[in-house]
Amino acid sequence: MDKNLLRTVIADQEYYFEQAKGSVKREFPANFRVAPEIVIITGIRRCGKSTLLQQIRTGQSEKDYYINFDDERLMSFKVDNFQLLIEVFHELFGEQKTFYFDEIQNVEQWERFIRRLHDTGNKVYITGSNARMLSRELGTHLTGRYLSCELYPFSFREFVLLKNPRVLGENLYKTSVKAEVVSLFHDYLHNGGFPNFIKTGDELALKTLYENILYRDIMVRNNITNEKQIRELVAYFAGNYARLSTNSELAGIIGVKNASTVKKYIGFLADSYLVFQTNKYDYSVSKQILNPKKTYFIDNGLVRRIGFSFSDNSGHLLENLVFIELLRRGKKIYYHKKKLECDFVLVEDNTVTYAIQVCHVFSSEKVKQREINGLLEAMNAYNLQKGLIITDDTEEEITNDNKKISILPAWKWLL
Structure with missing residues (x-):
């Protein structure tokens, strides 16, 4: 890894970071700002984690360091390059005590370096697009050293704050105000809360986001070679969300030999925050595991762009939204x-x-x-x-x- 390349990446990212200020304040636990622990923010790609980091940075008085590893120029960055990165940070900004690392899961064994930073008295914020990083990567090296929160696409309240914040200060039962809120709700119900899509309405960008999640966060990260099976599984869920299914049924639908493969695939989808599953409640944990599960999607706007529906599915959209x-x-x-x-x-x-x-x-x-x-x-x-x-x-x-x-x-x- 070359020092000059790191300087260029840091300078470019700092510039674009400043230009892309979010207009909606994301919800974040206030105590995380002053807690000594490492702060870890996870969530699906493009849900607003970088914007939240920016809002946290803006609220802090001290200077800091920032880098986003979701950058093709950093594809060769390895854990042993972190020391070089620290040297470049010091050369550019002097010695600081607060670090922000965006999409850090792209660097294998990152947790070893983060532990060293924390143990030497630094405040560290990191983001990641994979739920498994909270268990696999952190379980051994960072136990007791971190606080975590999960970020989702815009809530309805955040959606309204972006679209028409005035109505939140009005009497919601006033005829004109209620009509506006109901209209906004139907927009949210069908188009979801991914920040960039809500701001631009760019359908292609939303579909491209799905492809990036599928390819980079699911297939590449988990070394999946059978793209067809994964796509068929996601397509089935996109057309049948908020419905019951078993892994055996799904195995037959996507053409795999056993249910354990389906279970593994669903785990990968869940790790990327694309889908979630619920169990039937039972006092017996084994029965919870054996019973059919309900599957939900991260966002209504996304599922409507990748699924096939030939009838009004507002009921399932509402159930998905509530989940x-x-x-x-x-x-x-x-x-x-x-x-x-x-x-x-x-x-x-x-x-x-x-x-x-x-x-x-x-x-x-x-x-x-x-x-x-x-x-x-x-x-x-x-x-x-x-x-x-x-x-x-x-x-x-x-x-x-x-x-x-x-x-x-x-x-x-x-x-």
Whole structure:
């Protein structure tokens, strides 16, 4: 690795970093700024991690060092080049004590260097686009030395802050304001929250993002040679998200010999934050593992651009959106299924604490009663007194056998 190349990369990145200031303040734990631990921010590619780093840097008074390893000029950068990088930083900016490393998972064995930086009294922020880096890379070398948070594409509130922040200071039940919020919600429901796509509407850029995730974060990182099988698996999930499936069924669909291969592939997709799966809640962990799983996508806008749908799928889009929002809120999520179904049950300390049903529209009284009954079955199974049904635009309170069910419009729940 050449010093002059590093100087050029650092200077170029610093310039573009300053030019690309984000207009929406991302949510971030305030205590992370002052904590002595290494701060690790993970999330899918292009969800706004670099923008968040910029916002953190802007809020700090001290000078610092920054580099983004998602740069083709740094493809040959190895762990033993870090010392050279430090020398270049010192030559350019003098000695500083705060480091920002973007997309550090591109450097093998990076955690050894980061540990040394931390142990010598430096403050370190890093980002990565792979969930596995929190377990595999950090488990041995950085245990007890880091704080982590996961970043997702824009929440609905962040989406509104970008599109029309004025409405958040208004009475949401004022006719004109509510109409604007509902319109924004339908935009968000169908187009998702990837920051660049929301700002530009560039469909090609969103599809290119998917190709980069598939190729760089999934296939190359995991040395996958059978591209066809991975593409078919993603295509199936993109057309059948928020639905149940088993690994055996999926093996037959994509043409692999055994379910263990499918399980491995799904793990790779999950590591890249492209898809997530939920288990059926059961007191037996083995039964949780054996039962069919529900699969969800990171973003509605992305899944609509890579999937095939020949009918209105607003119901599944809403369920997918609610699932991602629950993840964003740090919830541990399962589904309930006995005689009836409930979309989500939330678990804390091995106890179900809340049940949520999602129904886009009550198209008939029969549909409404079916959704209520599914929620009530879950509430009775786990001795819950309160439950929630999230809809497109219905608001109501129901009491059934001393159990309270709130029916809320999704836009109100999200805000």
